[in-house]
Amino acid sequence: MATKPALPRPTPRLYLMPPVVDDPKPLIASLPGLLNAVDVAAVLLRLKMADQRGMISAVKALAPPVQDAGAALLLDGHVELVARSGADGAHLTGLASLEEALPSLKPDRIAGVGGLATRHDSMRAGEVGADYVLFGEPDANGQRPSMEAIAERLQWWAELFEPPCAGFAASPEEAYAFAAAGADFVLVGDFVWTDPRGAPAALADAEQAIRQACAATPEKAGQE
Template sequence: MSGKTTPQRPAPRLYLATPVVADPAPLAASLPGILRSSDVAAVLVRLKESDPRSMIRNVKALAPAIQDAGAALLIEGHADIVARAGADGAHLTGLAALDEALPSLKPDRIAGVGGLATRHDSMTAGERSADYVLFGEKDADGKRPSVDAIAERLSWWAELFEPPCVGYAATREEAIEFVAAGADFVLVDDLIWNDARGPAAALSDIDSAIKQAYMAIPAARAG
């Protein structure tokens, strides 16, 4: 034995997806307080389909609230407007979208990808320099894999591959399970925005839950 130890992996962080944005003003006003409540690594801005100029204007209206809080701003799709909008990257769905977006995003911006139905697709995304892979989000029909299947995929990826993996959590319990499975980030959306306590309180609660779940992982597994 060499005696070499594996460093403990960092605590997972939150990845917050916005509702679909048509008018950015209310969200831009509320985001600073929401983001102050928790450790948010990135915000995924979901834009209402419109002309490029309007979508760029909407992203620019949200950018200060997100980026001044130390979070990366990613746009869902629309990699063609990322640079002009001052965003940090894009989240793509599927390998074809990733391939199309890479020339405009690399090397300076983030290219994340979801919609990866198979292990082979996931490995291909990693080989093509995706900055992270997302597991567990809804498909076009609103369906998701089982929680066990998502956790299994996260565990498989975390054990074997270097790029970060993200688990989409629809409930607090899922967030905890995905942390235990090895997720580097936990993506949340409706779980936060639909909470009766308000998004800041909901986000803070999830942040605390994933930190507690991380602390409960035995050191041998966390490394």
């Protein structure tokens, strides 16, 4: 796995994780406005378990508004549905899941991975071809490392390795910390959708936090 050259880092981009999708219609209605208001690199789609036909139909309905806005649509798992639904790739949990999925995703589609408990697993994910690694997401019991531990892992990765890294932020404060640490992407989820002011305001706060972090650490901001 190639180590990263000492170049200026671009401003981290948002990675948006909506609530689990059953009926896609509400999300189809709200996504275009959200994606046009802030810089979103990708949307991570979590599908409620249903028959494959129903899940494929949901993805096919959501793909155009995401892709038309210039973002990638990734499925949380469900690798077998990616090609049939028009998604751009999949996010896998754990090194074994990534290795199993790579033959069906590469070279045409995105393969991201989280659930990497150790530095060794993270490095191995980069070596086998992950398009990004995610740090800080909750485990199966809903537990997460501390903000400081996540930021430390992001900084370690960003300084040494070529594949992009993403930080799972549970608040604008965490978005700031992870952008400052060197994340390429900041994944935002539940706190955006539960904000009483609405998702657009919460997303704007997250983007502002990222930009403030880059302004405070210009060596990590690079080019706008």
